[in-house]
Amino acid sequence: xxxxxxxxxxxxxxxxxxxxxxxxxxxxxxxxxxxxxxxxxxxxxxxxxxxxxxxxxxxxxxxxxxxxxxxxxxxxxxxxxxxxxxxxxxxxxxxxxxxxxxxxxxxxxxxxxxxxxxxxxxxxxxxxxxxxxxxxxxxxxxxxxxxxxxxxxxxxxxxxxxxxxxxxxxxxxxxxxxxxxxxxxxxxxxxxxxxxxxxxxxxxxxxxxxxxxxxxxxxxxxxxxxxxxxxxxxxxxxxxxxxxxxxxxxxxxxxxxxxxxxxxxxxxxxxxxxxxxxxxxxxxxxxxxxxxxxxxxxxxxxxxxxxxxxxxxxxxxxxxxxxxxxxxxxxxxxxxxxxxxxxxxxxxxxxxxxxxxxxxxxxxxxxxxxxxxxxxxxxxxxxxxxxxxxxxxxxxxxxxxxxxxxxxxxxxxxxxxxxxxxxxxxxxxxxxxxxxxxxxxxxxxxxxxxxxxxxxxxxxxxxxxxxxxxxxxxxxxxxxxxxxxxxxxxxxxxxxxxxxxxxxxxxxxxxxxxxxxxxxxxxxxxxxxxxxxxxxxxxxxxxxxxxxxxxxxxxxxxxxxxxxxxxxxxxxxxxxxxxxxxxxxxxxxxxxxxxxxxxxxxxxxxxxxxxxxxxxxxxxxxxxxxxxxxxxxxxxxxxxxxxxxxxxxxxxxxxxxxxxxxxxxxxxxxxxxxxxxxxxxxxxxxxxxxxxxxxxxxxxxxxxxxxxxxxxxxxxxxxxxxxxxxxxxxxxxxxxxxxxxxxxxxxxxxxxxxxxx
Numbered sequence: 150x151x152x153x154x155x156x157x158x159x160x161x162x163x164x165x166x167x168x169x170x171x172x173x174x175x176x177x178x179x180x181x182x183x184x185x186x187x188x189x190x191x192x193x194x195x196x197x198x199x200x201x202x203x204x205x206x207x208x209x210x211x212x213x214x215x216x217x218x219x220x221x222x223x224x225x226x227x228x229x230x231x232x233x234x235x236x237x238x239x240x241x242x243x244x245x246x247x248x249x250x251x252x253x254x255x256x257x258x259x260x261x262x263x264x265x266x267x268x269x270x271x272x273x274x275x276x277x278x279x280x281x282x283x284x285x286x287x288x289x290x291x292x293x294x295x296x297x298x299x300x301x302x303x304x305x306x307x308x309x310x311x312x313x314x315x316x317x318x319x320x321x322x323x324x325x326x327x328x329x330x331x332x333x334x335x336x337x338x339x340x341x342x343x344x345x346x347x348x349x350x351x352x353x354x355x356x357x358x359x360x361x362x363x364x365x366x367x368x369x370x371x372x373x374x375x376x377x378x379x380x381x382x383x384x385x386x387x388x389x390x391x392x393x394x395x396x397x398x399x400x401x402x403x404x405x406x407x408x409x410x411x412x413x414x415x416x417x418x419x420x421x422x423x424x425x426x427x428x429x430x431x432x433x434x435x436x437x438x439x440x441x442x443x444x445x446x447x448x449x450x451x452x453x454x455x456x457x458x459x460x461x462x463x464x465x466x467x468x469x470x471x472x473x474x475x476x477x478x479x480x481x482x483x484x485x486x487x488x489x490x491x492x493x494x495x496x497x498x499x500x501x502x503x504x505x506x507x508x509x510x511x512x513x514x515x516x517x518x519x520x521x522x523x524x525x526x527x528x529x530x531x532x533x534x535x536x537x538x539x540x541x542x543x544x545x546x547x548x549x550x551x552x553x554x555x556x557x558x559x560x561x562x563x564x565x566x567x568x569x570x571x572x573x574x575x576x577x578x579x580x581x582x583x584x585x586x587x588x589x590x591x592x593x594x595x596x597x598x599x600x601x602x603x604x605x606x607x608x609x610x611x612x613x614x615x616x617x618x619x620x621x622x623x624x625x626x627x628x629x630x631x632x633x634x635x636x637x638x639x640x641x642x643x644x645x646x647x648x649x650x651x652x653x654x655x656x657x658x659x660x661x662x663x664x665x666x667x668x669x670x671x672x673x674x675x676x677x678x679x680x681x682x683x684x685x686x687x688x689x690x691x692x693x694x695x696x697x698x699x700x701x702x703x704x705x706x707x708x709x710x711x712x713x714x715x716x717x718x719x720x721x722x723x724x725x726x727x728x729x730x731x732x733x734x735x736x737x738x739x740x741x742x743x744x745x746x747x748x749x750x751x752x753x754x755x756x757x758x759x760x761x762x763x764x765x766x767x768x769x770x771x772x773x774x775x776x777x778x779x780x781x782x783x784x785x786x787x788x789x790x791x792x793x794x795x796x797x798x799x800x801x802x803x804x805x806x807x808x809x810x811x812x813x814x815x816x817x818x819x820x821x822x823x824x825x826x827x828x829x830x831x832x833x834x835x836x837x838x839x840x841x842x843x844x845x846x847x848x849x850x851x852x853x854x855x856x857x858x859x860x861x862x863x864x865x866x867x868x869x870x871x872x873x874x875x876x877x878x879x880x881x882x883x884x885x886x887x888x889x890x891x892x893x894x895x896x897x898x899x900x901x902x903x904x905x906x
Contacts, residue, residue: 558583
């Protein structure tokens with residue numbers, strides 16, 4: 150366990166903190182749980198961002214979400230196993246993947262039929278982890294969470310306390326040393342003034358003094374000089390201790406500072422992922438709380454300069470070190486302010502000119518930076534990929550001269566300050582993109598839908614130390630005015646609706662695979678299907694409120710890669726070209742994989758979303774697999790799938806009385822005239838939804854009743870009809886003229902044909 154806890158990377162910060170706690174307590178917690186320590190360790194990042202506390206296992210309305218959450222967890226575990234197997238041939242890695250495979254089977258056997266129990270186990274484990282961390286914390290250093298009693302809030306509060314617990318002690322010791330320095334400096338100053346006064350008096354009366362009196366004065370003066378030298382040495386000792394404490398607190402503040410910056414980066418990463426899955430990132434309140442604590446500590450440390458400024462001339466040999474400490478603190482403040490300017494609500498990533506959109510910016514710890522008093526404004530513009538790159542590369546330096554490529558109306562707003570929550574926000578509700586200058590050197594092969602932009606927010610502010618402790622003349626600290634920048638996730642600007650599919654592909658791929666803390670807006674390269682399928686499943690969850698199962702994802706993987714076998718499918722790379730630009734490599738296919746997939750999503754959303762959410766539509770299954778399943782079913786059994794060769798259509802695959810399978814395809818236009826539920830319930834030939842569910846039980850609630858006839862008007866009644874396969878007319882004529890030539894099967898075929906009408 151210690152080996153696992155000490156080997157985690159930065160993405161597992163919550164799990165990592167348990168390494169400071171009692172290991173036996175953690176072992177005891179997981180020793181009695183079907184969810185093992187090994188699973189907790191390897192899926193730490195996934196576990197720590199999921200909204201476990203939001204699920205009420207007793208609420209029937211939560212059951213579908215709980216099933217999907219469990220399915221998603223199992224898919225991520227399967228992906229982790231695959232990832233480990235392909236990361237090297239080391240014996241330890243192979244052993245880990247095998248043990249995880251065993252855990253996968255255990256979890257599947259225990260919870261696949263009762264996912265609510267899995268959610269309860271996970272909620273219990275995370276709650277107990279939070280208690281362990283709180284117990285390990287120092288009570289007087291505890292920072293009370295402000296976002297309620299969720300396990301995430303408690304855990305984050307404990308973690309920041311652990312990271313920050315030495316800062317208060319160091320500040321107290323620094324304050325004590327500065328007070329000592331003030332006292333000794335004052336004593337030295339008084340002693341110097343007294344010596345100067347006596348020296349002046351001696352010089353005025355020296356002619357009246359005899360030799361013994363002059364000798365006595367010189368001896369007293371030498372004693373005073375030695376005393377002053379002793380005082381100066383004592384002051385230097387205090388300064389030396391101060392410098393040592395400054396080094397210590399700088400290290401601790403850097404740890405806390407890095408922790409906050411990582412919290413913000415983690416939140417932004419979760420926000421980016423949420424643009425695919427539709428899951429909202431957690432509230433920024435817990436980061437606000439931590440950042441306020443750090444901001445108070447930094448401004449307190451910056452104020453040390455003002456307290457030491459009067460002593461700088463007396464410590465020439467250490468003045469540069471004092472100023473260096475002050476500069477480090479100010480740079481911490483700059484970097485924190487720079488990072489705390491966050492786009493809380495991202496603008497839409499596919500937009501059109503002259504169309505309204507909204508966005509929101511928040512300044513973490515804005516009250517601590519004086520925003521409530523100064524009330525700065527935020528301006529909004531559009532930048533291209535190159536300009537966005539320049540902004541991102543500035544890191545925490547100034548970005549005043551950034552060029553923009555688009556004009557946004559209503560993009561200048563004064564902050565909204567909430568006195569109750571003490572938060573600083575800028576909410577833009579009526580932004581409109583008016584002007585857009587596309588890149589002149591854009592590659593000829595690059596489509597409009599692949600050109601990326603960023604919505605650029607900027608706010609000009611004064612650093613909070615400007616009035617209280619402005620830099621010393623000997624300091625090299627720069628201008629106290631700075632521009633806070635924030636660039637949205639990449640957006641595309643379309644000209645008309647037909648470009649939506651291609652634009653969505655660009656954004657989907659970028660959100661799925663852009664590197665953390667991206668350095669550019671370029672398309673990432675090829676990625677294993679195992680990674681892509683998880684993002685596609687998230688995309689379906691966002692758009693259709695249902696994850697895809699493994700069978701559907703396997704079918705999609707074979708389709709995009711043009712494979713006939715699923716062997717080693719998860720490890721095969723899928724390129725951007727194959728995903729969105731090349732037409733599918735099958736006969737008579739005139740569309741790309743993404744165009745086909747996007748049309749399926751659009752069809753679901755517009756025509757049969759409730760039925761899709763209720764798992765009544767098989768959807769992603771091949772024609773051959775469909776016919777194989779229906780072969781063992783009873784006649785008049787059907788299932789619903791998306792046809793391979795058609796874009797934006799749904800197929801009813803029906804097993805006929807003669808055991809052949811008929812595929813009836815409907816387009817969006819046809820479904821608009823007569824809905825899917827009606828087309829299923831009207832024909833008597835459709836009786837059972839595969840494997841053997843009477844169709845009335847599954848579809849009747851979606852059937853729209855026919856409106857009553859209005860007197861004086863003819864009723865226009867549309868009713869769906871599915872004829873069975875035509876019989877051979879020559880055989881029919883022969884049976885009528887020569888009945889003895891037929892058999893029972895021929896007779897049944899004729900009866901079925903006429904019954905279908």
